[in-house]
Structure formats: structure tokens, C-alpha cells
Amino acid sequence: MSAVILTDEQREALQEITNVGMGQAGASIATILNEFVHLSVPKIFILRADEISPSIVSLVGDAEVSAVRQAFHGAFRGEAIVIYRNQSHTDIADLMGYDPDVDTVEEYELILDVTNILVGACLGGVAEQIRADIGFSAPSIMAEHIPAGRLISPDEVGSAWALFVEVNFALEGRSFACHLIALMPEEEILAVGKALDWFMETL
Amino acid sequence: MIHPDNFPLLKFVVDRVEVGIFAVDQAMRVTLWNRFMAVHSGRAADEVLGQNLFDCFPELPRKWLEKKIQSVFVLKNYSFTSWEHRPYLFRFHHNRPITGGIDTMQQNCTFLPVRGDGENVNHVCVTIFDYTDTALYQGRLKSAIADLEAERSEQRILIKKLEEAHNQLLQSEKLASIGQLAAGVAHEINNPVGFVNSNLGSLEKYVRDWARLLDLYEQAEECLAPHPEVLAGIRDTKREIDIDFVKDDIRQLIRESKDGLDRVKNIVQDLKDFSRVGETDWQWADVHKCLDGTLNVVWNEIKYKADVVKEYGKIPEIECIPSQLNQVFMNLLVNAAHAIAERGQIVLRTGHERDWVSVSVSDTGVGIAPENINRIYDPFFTTKPVGTGTGLGLSISHSIISKHGGRIDMESVVGSGTTFRVWLPVCQAVQAQGSPG
Amino acid sequence: MSVSVLVVDDSPMARKMLIKALPPSWDVTITQASNGIEALAAYRTGTVDVMFLDLTMPEMDGYQVLETLRKEDLNCLVIVVSADIQPGAQQRVRQLGAIAFVKKPVKPADVQSVLKEYGILV
Numbered sequence: 090m091s092a093v094i095l096t097d098e099q100r101e102a103l104q105e106i107t108n109v110g111m112g113q114a115g116a117s118i119a120t121i122l123n124e125f126v127h128l129s130v131p132k133i134f135i136l137r138a139d140e141i142s143p144s145i146v147s148l149v150g151d152a153e154v155s156a157v158r159q160a161f162h163g164a165f166r167g168e169a170i171v172i173y174r175n176q177s178h179t180d181i182a183d184l185m186g187y188d189p190d191v192d193t194v195e196e197y198e199l200i201l202d203v204t205n206i207l208v209g210a211c212l213g214g215v216a217e218q219i220r221a222d223i224g225f226s227a228p229s230i231m232a233e234h235i236p237a238g239r240l241i242s243p244d245e246v247g248s249a250w251a252l253f254v255e256v257n258f259a260l261e262g263r264s265f266a267c268h269l270i271a272l273m274p275e276e277e278i279l280a281v282g283k284a285l286d287w288f289m290e291t292l
Numbered sequence: 293m294i295h296p297d298n299f300p301l302l303k304f305v306v307d308r309v310e311v312g313i314f315a316v317d318q319a320m321r322v323t324l325w326n327r328f329m330a331v332h333s334g335r336a337a338d339e340v341l342g343q344n345l346f347d348c349f350p351e352l353p354r355k356w357l358e359k360k361i362q363s364v365f366v367l368k369n370y371s372f373t374s375w376e377h378r379p380y381l382f383r384f385h386h387n388r389p390i391t392g393g394i395d396t397m398q399q400n401c402t403f404l405p406v407r408g409d410g411e412n413v414n415h416v417c418v419t420i421f422d423y424t425d426t427a428l429y430q431g432r433l434k435s436a437i438a439d440l441e442a443e444r445s446e447q448r449i450l451i452k453k454l455e456e457a458h459n460q461l462l463q464s465e466k467l468a469s470i471g472q473l474a475a476g477v478a479h480e481i482n483n484p485v486g487f488v489n490s491n492l493g494s495l496e497k498y499v500r501d502w503a504r505l506l507d508l509y510e511q512a513e514e515c516l517a518p519h520p521e522v523l524a525g526i527r528d529t530k531r532e533i534d535i536d537f538v539k540d541d542i543r544q545l546i547r548e549s550k551d552g553l554d555r556v557k558n559i560v561q562d563l564k565d566f567s568r569v570g571e572t573d574w575q576w577a578d579v580h581k582c583l584d585g586t587l588n589v590v591w592n593e594i595k596y597k598a599d600v601v602k603e604y605g606k607i608p609e610i611e612c613i614p615s616q617l618n619q620v621f622m623n624l625l626v627n628a629a630h631a632i633a634e635r636g637q638i639v640l641r642t643g644h645e646r647d648w649v650s651v652s653v654s655d656t657g658v659g660i661a662p663e664n665i666n667r668i669y670d671p672f673f674t675t676k677p678v679g680t681g682t683g684l685g686l687s688i689s690h691s692i693i694s695k696h697g698g699r700i701d702m703e704s705v706v707g708s709g710t711t712f713r714v715w716l717p718v719c720q721a722v723q724a725q726g727s728p729g
Numbered sequence: 730m731s732v733s734v735l736v737v738d739d740s741p742m743a744r745k746m747l748i749k750a751l752p753p754s755w756d757v758t759i760t761q762a763s764n765g766i767e768a769l770a771a772y773r774t775g776t777v778d779v780m781f782l783d784l785t786m787p788e789m790d791g792y793q794v795l796e797t798l799r800k801e802d803l804n805c806l807v808i809v810v811s812a813d814i815q816p817g818a819q820q821r822v823r824q825l826g827a828i829a830f831v832k833k834p835v836k837p838a839d840v841q842s843v844l845k846e847y848g849i850l851v
Binding site for chain 2: 121
Binding site: 125218290 | 814
């Protein structure tokens, strides 16, 4: 792991900002779903391309997962990936306005919806704090029922380094849980670093 | 909200763009309704503006859509739907009424938060893109991929069959080589067997002469009375070698040896008959000889499973390729033995009816399951454990019998046994004249 | 006499933001701690009047600090500062004895109104 791309100070600031962004996301989601949301302390790593897949495995275990990808763009670009352990999504169907006995197609629409909400709230919250303007593309299914270790292969990652921001969501009283990771290539990490510097100067 | 009505250029674009655009406020009242929406829904803007969206369109999935729009108000963030998971929001006709094969416009929708003054979102704007063409292409692509997949799996099956056929070919080549080897060995064995047999004939004669001479000597023993020491020596030796037993046993030994040689000769002959693999000459042959010869060859496979009962009728010689018939009989006999789980009986019957000869092989085995009856002559079909059968025996038999202008039929009762009956024309010219049985 | 303020947060930036948000007119002595253990140690060495406490921290988190303070019946005004702004979380910390809740990112106006509400600042 290398901290050269982001200074300790920048990384610490990003962690705190992500923490606040998540808190806002959690509150918004709690309002929509009417349930208490458990949030983990966000973790931030700068990883080599070949370290991404093992990090995902250590995050979710080597279970079968489905995943949704959503790109973000604007002041900084990257991809957010929300990873769902199988069998856990139907638990929130009713909260999202779906029939509790969703079929497969609806289940995918459901995790697309959930992803959109999590990514928008979480990354939107981060961007808003550092006054960066970012937008989101429509989410799309990245993988259906594959081992977590096969989600991202190193040769798919176009950058030598990636910023790996990890956030875990769980709903109290429901079995639903998922993991959000945001991946950004090297030059975008530098852009984030600049935005963080500017933000800290204004404090 | 910057309403397009206040900006002529914006209003023109919003109205004429080939995208459905509408907006609702927090109370789900319609606040924007462009021409695309009006044309496709059949409801003009002045009919729906200010009205509750769900009152105007009760067919919309209210619970889900309200939640979705609500989340945009609260999270102040975009939301999406994709035709792949939700084919449409509004049931609109699409632009391919004739050639499409889809009855509803496939739609991708974007829900965007419209911030008024300050932070709050006071409208949610929805855009509807027509994805029907994409959906059609994707559908075609999917079915093309499915076809390719199907073809690929068919090819995989064919390749597997080819491999099996190849193995079978190797197997039959091996059999042919073994057959040639056996024929060669049989020929080589025939020579020594021939001279041993002839020597044995001479030996038998010599021994008989010798015995006759010995009898004369024995009768002459009395003349040796004046030489008691010579006589005692002879009697001691006779006692020592048990001459009475030897005289008796020598004949028996020779007879048994001749029997043994006859059996060797028979086996060699069967082997030679059976292994005439390359032989494709039509000739007149005795079916009973073919049956007996084959039975000898496969006896080892059968003897521990079944008693063989022969109920041979009186049949004429038939015009056939004996080595091929041998192969048919071998398959039927081996199958019959395999069908018997512990121990049972195999009955061989032959008969003669007009210009036809019949050969049947009945076993007291497990029988053939009804669902398999139509497949028993299919190449590679087998119910035997992997490695035991090739699944080609009956299909080869079937084609040999067809080549002879004959027919094979089968009766089977699950749990009690199976009978295969082969009908063969006596002479090949008779083929066209009616069917047997 | 100046008021003794303890700012507890594992993030230096968050501490900086909070200190910036305190009313400039307020006469305070500020101590900082980066986790619960440090916070309790700082508290026990002297008299802390007001504690601004983050909830999610390594070593010992804000909830545990609140529980300890309540068990030891120590006297201190605790204002929780947290990113977890769900109503449920606010309720939980109030039950544990915090007098107020300020949400992150901290805004000067929020801090001021809380201080005024509880008569800490006149």
C-alpha cells in the first residue's frame, strides 16, 4: 500500500468527510425506509490494481455475490460498486415499495434502486461537503451470483492505483446488508487530494 | 422552478424533443407534460396539469412509484429505471407497430430532482426515453446467442459421439487384429496338433501291438520255471510297476488325449470361423454351427451366469456371411448373460418357416424398461455401467441383419426376461417375397 | 473565568472544525483527545466543564465514554458531535446522559444555539 498519492492529512480528512457523508446518507435512507441504519466506520485504502480483488474478498468473504456498478463523474470520476450477498435483498422489498415476494427481474431492479440511493447519498454527501459537483450515471448490474473474488480481475482495472473507500450498511431488525466501495483511478485521486487541500484551507 | 412556459426557446425544445418529459410536485400533481407525453398517452397537457398523477393514470404502479419519487425528493438525487428490469412506466404504443413483435414501448426513465429556490427539491422531473429498438436488437442478440449456445452444446455432443465412434473403431480394429492374430495362432496350432494327433494314432496302434506281444510273453512265463531267479525278477518288476493298472490306464490315457486333441481342434476351428473378420463372402452355412461356435467363444462370459438350453429345430443351411452372423449371435448371447443378475437360463431356439429361418435367444434376466425399448437399437445407447458396454452391439447387429434382408424383434417383460428373435431368409433372392413370422 | 472545554474526536480535522465553530467571544481553555481513553484521562486530571464528544472512534467510542461518565457519576456537560444524525442515534445518546446533539459537519450557528439553549453561553 502506498500513501504517496494522498498525504496522511488528506487521507484523514477524506475519512472524516466520508464519515459525515455516510451519516447524512444513513439519515436520508432511514427517512425513506423508516428503519434504523447501521453504518461502519468508513475505511480508505490506496490499493494496487492486483490488491482490489483480495480486498473485496476480505471485506465480504468468498461468498457468492451480486453487484451493481454506478459511475460518477464531474469534479472527480470513478465507479461505485455495491456488493450484495445473495439471499439478503428480498428483505427490504416491502420498504422500497415492492411486493415482498419479488421475482428475479424485480429483485435486480430493487438492488439497482438501493444502489442508486446509497451511492447518491454517500458520494453526493462527500462531494457536497468539499463543494465538488458530481453527477451519476444510471446503475447497471455488474455481476449475478459469482464468487466475490471474481468480481474484479486485475487486468480490468485501467489504473495502477485505485482509491478504495469501503462503507458497510446494515438495517436494524432486517437481514439486509451490503458493502459500498468507491474506486477511483490515480489521476482522479490527485483531483480529490486537491479538493481536500482547498477544503482544509478554508477551515 | 424555471418553468419552460416562461422561456419560449426552452418551451419549444421541451415540447418537441423526442423524449417524454413530465414533472410532479410533492403532492404528486402534474406540473409539466410535454408533447411526447400528450401524443403517446392521448391526454393533452391541459387535461393533466394540476391533477394528481395517479388520478389521471390509475394503471401506474402507485406504491412503488410514489416511493421512488419520494426518495428523489428526500435524497435530492437522481433515480433511474431500465427497460431490462421494468419494461415501461407508461403503457405507450411503440414505433414498430408492424415489425416489432413487442406491444409496448420499452422505456428507460430518469427521475431528476428539481431544486427550486434554496436547498429544497420541489419538483421531480421524469424523462422517458424510447428504448424499443435497443430492446428488439438485444432480444435478437439474445436469441442468436442462445442459438449459438444450443449449437455449441450440440457440437459438444457430436464431438463426444465422434470420440466414442473413434474409440469403437480402434476397438474393432483391435478386435480385427486380435482376430488375425488368433487366426494365425490357430493355424500355427493346427500343425503341431495335426502331427500330435497322427503320432497319437500310431502310438495307440503300437501300444496295442506291444500289449499283444506282452500277453504272449506272459503266457510264456510258465516256460521259465526251470529258471526261478529270472521268473522272480520278472514278477518283482511286474509288481513294482503294477503292470495290470498300466495296461488298463495306457488305453485310457490315449483315449483322453485324443478327446483333448479333438477339443483343441474344435476350439481352433471355432476361432478360425469366428475370426474371419475380413470375410464378406456370401456362402451357404449351417446356422447351428455358427451358434455353437460362437457359444464356445463366449462360453467364459456365460458359464457363471446361465445354463444354456438348446432347442434346435430342423433348419436348412442359409445363404449368409457367417462371420457377421457370429457377431450378431455373440452380441445377443453376451447381452443375455449381462441381463441376468445372479444366475438364470438362456434358451437358444431355432426354427424354419417357409423361406425363413429363425433364431431366438431368450434370457431370464431383468428385462428392458418400457421407456428404453424405442432406443435399444440407437447407436451408443446403453444401460450398462460405463466401460462395460459400448452401446453399439445391438445397433451393429441390427444393421447386419438388415444387410441380410432379415429382421430382428424383441419381447421383454421387466423382471422376468427378454427374447430377441432374428429372422433370416434362407436365400438372398427370397428377400423381396413377403416378410417372415 | 474561562470555561474548560474538552474536544474529543479521532479526526484532527473534525477537532479543528469544531474548535473553529465555537463562538469567538466565548472565553475557553481547550483540551483535545483523540479517543475515549484519552478523553477520560483528560477529564480525570482536572475539571472539564463541557465535553464535545464524537461517537465513532477507535480504542473507546463515544457510547462507552458516556456509559463510564454516568456510572462514575461524574459531573460534566456532554454535547455529542456525530455524523450519525438519524433520530434514533440522537435518542440513544440522550438516554445515556448527553445534554445535546450537534450534527456533523459542524456549523457555528448550531453550536451557538445549543450553548445558548443550555445556558452555557449567555
